Amino acid sequence: MRDLKNIDRLFQENLKDFEVSPPNRVWNAIEKQLPATSKKRKIPIWVKISSIAALLTLLFSVGTIYFLPTSNFTKNILPKNSKQHQKIDARNNIKTTTSVDKKSSRENTSEEINEGGIITYLSDLDDEIYNNVQENETNNNNNNNNDSKNNYYLTDTKNLPYLTSSKKVSKKGVTESKFTVATIFAPIYINSFGDGSGVDSQFRSNPTSGNSSYSYGVKIAYKLNNKFSVQSGVNLISLGYTTDGVYVTPGVSVIEFSNLSSNPILSKNETISSKESENSGSLNQVFGYVEIPVEVKYNVVNGKLGINLVGGFSTLLLNKDEVFVETNSFSQSLGSSNNLRSINFSGNIGLDVDYSIRKNLYINISPMFKVQTNTFSKNSGSIQPYYLGVYTGLNYKF
Amino acid sequence: MSLNELVKQCAKNNRKAQEEIYQLFSGKLFSICLKYSKNKQEAQDNFQDGFITIFNKIGQFKFKGSFEGWLKRVMVNTILLKYRNRTVLNIVTEEIPDEVIVDIDDDEVSLDFLLNLIQELPDRYRMVFNLYVLDGCSHKEISKMLQIAEGTSKSNLARARAILKQKIELHQESQQSI
Numbered sequence: 001m002r003d004l005k006n007i008d009r010l011f012q013e014n015l016k017d018f019e020v021s022p023p024n025r026v027w028n029a030i031e032k033q034l035p036a037t038s039k040k041r042k043i044p045i046w047v048k049i050s051s052i053a054a055l056l057t058l059l060f061s062v063g064t065i066y067f068l069p070t071s072n073f074t075k076n077i078l079p080k081n082s083k084q085h086q087k088i089d090a091r092n093n094i095k096t097t098t099s100v101d102k103k104s105s106r107e108n109t110s111e112e113i114n115e116g117g118i119i120t121y122l123s124d125l126d127d128e129i130y131n132n133v134q135e136n137e138t139n140n141n142n143n144n145n146n147d148s149k150n151n152y153y154l155t156d157t158k159n160l161p162y163l164t165s166s167k168k169v170s171k172k173g174v175t176e177s178k179f180t181v182a183t184i185f186a187p188i189y190i191n192s193f194g195d196g197s198g199v200d201s202q203f204r205s206n207p208t209s210g211n212s213s214y215s216y217g218v219k220i221a222y223k224l225n226n227k228f229s230v231q232s233g234v235n236l237i238s239l240g241y242t243t244d245g246v247y248v249t250p251g252v253s254v255i256e257f258s259n260l261s262s263n264p265i266l267s268k269n270e271t272i273s274s275k276e277s278e279n280s281g282s283l284n285q286v287f288g289y290v291e292i293p294v295e296v297k298y299n300v301v302n303g304k305l306g307i308n309l310v311g312g313f314s315t316l317l318l319n320k321d322e323v324f325v326e327t328n329s330f331s332q333s334l335g336s337s338n339n340l341r342s343i344n345f346s347g348n349i350g351l352d353v354d355y356s357i358r359k360n361l362y363i364n365i366s367p368m369f370k371v372q373t374n375t376f377s378k379n380s381g382s383i384q385p386y387y388l389g390v391y392t393g394l395n396y397k398f
Numbered sequence: 399m400s401l402n403e404l405v406k407q408c409a410k411n412n413r414k415a416q417e418e419i420y421q422l423f424s425g426k427l428f429s430i431c432l433k434y435s436k437n438k439q440e441a442q443d444n445f446q447d448g449f450i451t452i453f454n455k456i457g458q459f460k461f462k463g464s465f466e467g468w469l470k471r472v473m474v475n476t477i478l479l480k481y482r483n484r485t486v487l488n489i490v491t492e493e494i495p496d497e498v499i500v501d502i503d504d505d506e507v508s509l510d511f512l513l514n515l516i517q518e519l520p521d522r523y524r525m526v527f528n529l530y531v532l533d534g535c536s537h538k539e540i541s542k543m544l545q546i547a548e549g550t551s552k553s554n555l556a557r558a559r560a561i562l563k564q565k566i567e568l569h570q571e572s573q574q575s576i
Binding site for chain 1: 424425429432442445453498507509527532559562
């Protein structure tokens with residue numbers, strides 16, 4: 001159809017829905033000319049955070065080395081052992097052992113046996129450790145367990161002053177807002193990578209399992225910006241391992257555990273029956289730490305319900321350490337282990353969900369996964385403990 | 399991600415958000431460039447420059463009014479700046495009729511043909527024609543944007559129309575003669 005048309009209309013109508021995509025390569029050209037991605041900006045933030053974290057750790061570790069009397073870590077267990085060295089048959093003969101450090105252990109053993117011969121025979125089925133067992137009469141101290149329990153509480157309370165003092169340290173930095181203090185409680189589930197037992201390498205092939213435990217303490221956090229905050233604090237944590245499949249025989253001989261430093265005082269319970277099945281027991285290693293975490297928190301979701309990612313590490317200071325042997329019929333302390341390092345570290349990663357109750361008050365639940373490094377100094381197989389904890393806390397912002 | 403969130407991310411130089419914005423609006427903005435530029439190559443150059451300007455200035459967008467409108471204005475302004483100083487044509491104001499009528503069959507002209515006609519216009523005429531006819535600006539606005547007198551804008555528009563009419567008619571003749 002031929003038409004007389006206003007030239008403006010002609011163009012307007014035809015070009016109304018005109019849309020053409022540019023060639024694909026144009027975006028690449030544009031991208032090249034845009035300022036480099038924010039990666040560059042991120043680096044300084046990370047450097048900042050990590051340097052703060054490093055500084056805090058340094059302060060804490062230096063602080064703990066200087067301010068904490070070492071006796072707290074080493075002498076807290078079994079001060080009453082001497083009481084147990086009663087009525088010992090000096091005739092005890094020992095033929096041992098396949099332990100790794102034979103020389104030193106032998107010296108130890110003979111000393112011990114001379115003064116105290118409560119005799120037990122422990123052996124792994126696979127490892128052929130052979131002992132001459134001589135039946136012997138020994139005093140059975142039913143008090144033992146009670147005694148050692150008391151010691152626990154003692155050790156715990158011993159460390160309380162430390163807890164408060166380090167709280168003061170961390171609070172010194174409080175000058176402006178953006179700070180959060182929180183109480184923390186967490187059930188802990190512990191287990192380990194690798195084979196081995198914390199007690200002795202001879203138990204490497206025995207089934208080991210972690211005991212559930214708990215941790216509590218205080219936390220202090222500082223908000224760097226909208227996304228990042230750093231947090232630290234002090235927690236007390238107790239952990240435990242059970243090595244199963246250990247044979248316990250009431251007897252006259254003493255076997256060496258390379259990683260047990262104190263006198264292996266083993267007592268026979270009068271009520272033990274001689275049935276083989278009841279001689280199978282487990283070794284429980286219980287140890288506790290003062291944990292000083294330094295973590296960075298990254299906010300993913302903000303609002304009444306916040307979700308954060310948490311990563312960092314902890315300095316762990318040993319404050320409790322004891323090994324028990326446990327069978328169906330009795331439980332007995334063996335002393336403390338000497339292969340636990342007094343300071344070790346853990347890498348932490350986890351999630352933090354918080355829910356604000358009021359403007360300044362919120363609760364948080366934070367499942368954390370922590371892997372310990374250099375927990376044991378020697379003779380423990382390739383064991384590397386890790387633990388899972390669900391940290392809950394009441395937080396106050398100021 | 400909402401458009402507003404995308405814009406905010408672009409301001410933070412988030413490359414993904416920038417690419418997404420690009421994908422969303424490249425078609426519309428490129429067609430603007432084709433209309434305002436001399437040819438496809440220049441359109442591409444202008445488009446590229448315009449988009450870089452957009453990303454550099456995206457932080458200035460205050461979330462008032464339509465984002466697409468803002469994008470178009472930035473793009474057009476980038477192109478205008480380029481051609482504004484290049485044109486040395488200063489047509490003396492003359493009396494030209496407001497309306498130009500062409501005798502045309504819709505089927506005879508393709509979009510490409512019309513686009514080509516616009517691109518072939520001298521820079522200033524092309525700017526004024528685009529702004530006035532296709533983007534609905536008044537002569538007053540055009541005079542400000544191009545820093546010319548209103549009268550100049552009017553006469554530029556008239557000249558543009560005359561040229562277009564002439565070319566369309568030429569085209570029709572050549573079609574008929576075949």
